[in-house]
Amino acid sequence: MNVGFIGLGRMGRPMASNMARKGFRLVVNDINPDAVKELEELQASSAPTAAEVAKKSDVIITMLPDGPVVREVVGGADGIIANAPKGALIMDMSTVEPGTTDDLAAQAKAKGLRYVDAPVGRLAAHADRGESLFMVGAELEDFELVKPMLEAMGTTIYHCGGVGTGTRTKLVNNFLAVASCQFNAEALALSQGLGLNLESTLDVIYGTTAMNGQLKINWPDKVLAGDTSPGFTIDLAHKDLSLIMQAANTAKVPMPMAAAAREMFSAARARGFGAQDFSAMVDAHCDLANIEKPRLKK
Amino acid sequence: MNVGFIGLGRMGRPMASNMARKGFRLVVNDINPDAVKELEELQASSAPTAAEVAKKSDVIITMLPDGPVVREVVGGADGIIANAPKGALIMDMSTVEPGTTDDLAAQAKAKGLRYVDAPVGRLAAHADRGESLFMVGAELEDFELVKPMLEAMGTTIYHCGGVGTGTRTKLVNNFLAVASCQFNAEALALSQGLGLNLESTLDVIYGTTAMNGQLKINWPDKVLAGDTSPGFTIDLAHKDLSLIMQAANTAKVPMPMAAAAREMFSAARARGFGAQDFSAMVDAHCDLANIEKPRLKK
Amino acid sequence: MNVGFIGLGRMGRPMASNMARKGFRLVVNDINPDAVKELEELQASSAPTAAEVAKKSDVIITMLPDGPVVREVVGGADGIIANAPKGALIMDMSTVEPGTTDDLAAQAKAKGLRYVDAPVGRLAAHADRGESLFMVGAELEDFELVKPMLEAMGTTIYHCGGVGTGTRTKLVNNFLAVASCQFNAEALALSQGLGLNLESTLDVIYGTTAMNGQLKINWPDKVLAGDTSPGFTIDLAHKDLSLIMQAANTAKVPMPMAAAAREMFSAARARGFGAQDFSAMVDAHCDLANIEKPRLKK
Amino acid sequence: MNVGFIGLGRMGRPMASNMARKGFRLVVNDINPDAVKELEELQASSAPTAAEVAKKSDVIITMLPDGPVVREVVGGADGIIANAPKGALIMDMSTVEPGTTDDLAAQAKAKGLRYVDAPVGRLAAHADRGESLFMVGAELEDFELVKPMLEAMGTTIYHCGGVGTGTRTKLVNNFLAVASCQFNAEALALSQGLGLNLESTLDVIYGTTAMNGQLKINWPDKVLAGDTSPGFTIDLAHKDLSLIMQAANTAKVPMPMAAAAREMFSAARARGFGAQDFSAMVDAHCDLANIEKPRLKK
Ligand SMILES: NC(=O)c1ccc[n+]([C@@H]2O[C@H](COP(=O)([O-])OP(=O)(O)OC[C@H]3O[C@@H](n4cnc5c(N)ncnc54)[C@H](O)[C@@H]3O)[C@@H](O)[C@H]2O)c1
């Protein structure tokens, strides 16, 4: 089985190297010759263009910077889709917008090719150590086909559903992982601004639902189970947030995310959710955005 | 030792009852007679006014709705401070703004009285079961004095520092606990809006730093230890956030907190933090707000 | 007719002085003796306390820092309401929250006293020159009574409606006047960040609806007249805002208000307003907040 | 002189028609045949492809949906740039991001072609009546060349500067014009939520700086002239905004833009701008974003 690997950057290089070390026969390509040379030293062969890689491969993996580059390399006039043999499988591991995955998957299907989106979680350091996390969108038998390759590059592999669900799950997960940096930044800036001792504050935060226990511990038995009766009402939560905004403004600690949150609690109260449990904020937001409320299947 | 307890509402009633059941001699008061009657059935005595309670007590606990009421009952012309015997201790467990605690603590001190702020974490249901969490601001020996009482009402007691640190820590903790409802609401609304399966998405989120592992797992060894070298740069994090905002807007899923976060990542890049690790967002925010950057003591 | 004037700060001093110069017999008070001295030099008499001022006055004007001080001076145990002669009129010109005005107006009425809220627009410099703007909440004949005094202090007097409407109108007007500073700051920061010439950009902005012509020129004939058929759809407006956010983020120009606006356009599209005229954003927002849509009477 | 016109949609159709009626010899194209037929009835000739139009034209105008389509039609392998005669001039009137204009202008220059960006202000209704507004980025003699054509389509033509300044000025102007819909929506929702009479409130707003007099009347003599001494301090403005947020939350009127503005006023105070005039918010924001402060040339 020949595996093409296009895009040997900060992530692609260690990931392709791990595959090569674990015996996969790779045909690699990158517009940066140094990257290619490094893989050749690991017995990978190379090809000058994506088209050449595609012609020689059963599976072609791409790990490219962004959507526009992926559209060019995979779906371009002389790209992978135009050159891959019938029945070949294309697996894009880049972080792209859903539209790119959907368009390219449709294009591939029309040419009798299979498509898998498998964006990568965790850090580049994890990729170096083969400890990446994958969120995979694929038909079942395609997932089975690529699984050994993903296992050569990572330790945690989620089959999120059909083609396109990997890209979409990555966005949801990335929002929480990335935006939580600003979320925590506002919390610690407030702690510093109020003159608190960092260690003591972290002790408390590590021990309470502040550690996002809401989503893991509380919500499965409350709103996600359809129970919106209050443990703690949205009205009282809004009152606490108002207190926080007052204290933060008095201490001149700007908290843009906290301010945005408070206005959404205000909207929830205006729309009659005030007496419900504060986990019902997801219902209030879905109601506001005309989206079906999330419920776990019984 | 006589303990006064003023404010027998949703929280105060079960908390005072737990103290009464565990043998504390209580003198209670509330403007709502039914609440008082319930405590009298548990062998607590009562008094018609806060002033009366204060005169008969060594320790006076208050669990009142908000700052203005606490200022009235504790610091009013005929309130607790005006009537408590010299050396008595006042412990306010209400959720108030720092200014209220600081003013009343100063007023108490001027009258030779001691003051402790011990706001309450977790839900009313925990208070019923005596499983509350307390964030206590007190001098050491005052903390020792009230500890047994807190243990009669709760299972987790943090001594956050001197008087006023309890109130302030509660605000920081509450911000994370309360605003995370809207934060998670936007994540699940995006998941629903992108047509993902709830169970699969939660599987992934529960397994990654989305579970706020940032603050507990990553940050102590990165920014809080003074190491801002990238695992994952603020520039790339900003790129992911831009992708998330694009996908959310395309799917008509409004995400006010995500949008606010992205602009702060943009400000961090504008201020030269782009190449640092995304944990350094706390440095960028403290720099923007003229606040000392948080570092753990070695 | 004796007029009491309590609060001779940056605003009160010039305003009281203008009244004194125009022949009003004033009894003034302030906790700052210098302020009082200045008014005495203008033939105003003074009194040591608010109570004393109240006893000697038919009309008592207050120009104090904020709500808590106004509550204390007007409604306190020994304040104005407690001491003013039956039928006297209290006019508060301070900027306070609606609750303060409503409570004190009710308290005054219970004591047979009349109440007027007349917060002040424009700058302190205008107050110096007697060119202030007043937003007055009062019964008709009380408005007639205070009008000459307001004319002694200002050039533009709006009778907004019954008691309480002055305070409320001031908040709405202040939001636009004050928040527009940040709104314009983001526009000019974007202009600078995109390397544009300031003069040329201002030329364009001054000539288009950017000068908030929306509210004054477009809306009266569109949404406020019930016509939400598109001149320019919310969908296209959202597309433009997305372009603006993309360009701003590329140029590292943070725009928090623009980002917040875009998410509300996204919510409007999610709630079926996308094909309506962009003036219908007020309908979308009132719908989201469960508030009656604003329509001009035919 | 032959003028090509590609893109005959809601805007392009009336604009091309106005040019045809005023005697311009047009060669038109659109992927929608009906649009083309309408122009043919006005003696315009047509061509099946952009390439054909380009070959026959001295000036080629495009009025297409967005950046990606413009990149395709103007810069595509067989697009306008690839087919236009040496020295021809391309004028794009579509609303695109600056990157698109810059890339295509560079591509055109490399082929000895001239490029002008002239995005369109005001509504489609204005385009129908030939009353559009143009923000033009062009070298001087190119501006002179296209001016008569713009005058055939519009009544207000701004020469903003070199190539690319039209696109950028459109973004700045559009931000103010479009986001002001949400800004005014929050103001009127607050007015409705506080139970005010719409007509009375609009009377006041139309008469004060709420009508964005800040940017046109106050700023040129204050911050833009380097005078940041207070008429009204950022501290007091922040106090008013806090009052507004408190009243809005009490009345359950969500105000996301107001909340975002307040946090930026808080950041300005934290960074030492509190005692400056509230027009200095633009300095605070440029300082926060590492951007040169805007000053009018003396
Ligand atoms: N860096 C991280 O920590 C991280 C973590 C998770 C996911 N990601 C995502 O993974 C993807 C790759 O990230 P990265 O950090 O490796 O990026 P990178 O820019 O370091 O690597 C991209 C590689 O693609 C090559 N390339 C670009 N255009 C090409 C073309 N036309 N043909 C062949 N090769 C081409 C580049 O030369 C480079 O070697 C991105 O979508 C990123 O968002 C990155």
Ligand SMILES: NC(=O)c1ccc[n+]([C@@H]2O[C@H](COP(=O)([O-])OP(=O)(O)OC[C@H]3O[C@@H](n4cnc5c(N)ncnc54)[C@H](O)[C@@H]3O)[C@@H](O)[C@H]2O)c1
């Ligand atoms: N409810 C919760 O889940 C929860 C959780 C944590 C913290 N808190 C905080 O604890 C405090 C109390 O909350 P709660 O839910 O018990 O409120 P509550 O309104 O149910 O109880 C307040 C009690 O105080 C009494 N009271 C009011 N004014 C009084 C006066 N002048 N003199 C004597 N008694 C008076 C009321 O009659 C009532 O019984 C609040 O600050 C709240 O923010 C509440």
Ligand SMILES: NC(=O)c1ccc[n+]([C@@H]2O[C@H](COP(=O)([O-])OP(=O)(O)OC[C@H]3O[C@@H](n4cnc5c(N)ncnc54)[C@H](O)[C@@H]3O)[C@@H](O)[C@H]2O)c1
């Ligand atoms: N400064 C402005 O540009 C401006 C513009 C419009 C509206 N306002 C509003 O007008 C009000 C007054 O503003 P200002 O700038 O004059 O404030 P200020 O602080 O300069 O003046 C307040 C005056 O009240 C006096 N005072 C305070 N407590 C008192 C008491 N208990 N008894 C008697 N006097 C007391 C103070 O000594 C001071 O002289 C505020 O609500 C403010 O928001 C101010």
Ligand SMILES: NC(=O)c1ccc[n+]([C@@H]2O[C@H](COP(=O)([O-])OP(=O)(O)OC[C@H]3O[C@@H](n4cnc5c(N)ncnc54)[C@H](O)[C@@H]3O)[C@@H](O)[C@H]2O)c1
């Ligand atoms: N509609 C408005 O009120 C308004 C106001 C100011 C600016 N604008 C901007 O003007 C531009 C055009 O707006 P519009 O409302 O006319 O859009 P539209 O979608 O109504 O018109 C676009 C036209 O381009 C044609 N087209 C698309 N792809 C083509 C191709 N490859 N070759 C040839 N023709 C093609 C379409 O068939 C259509 O007729 C947009 O960038 C818009 O943002 C619109």
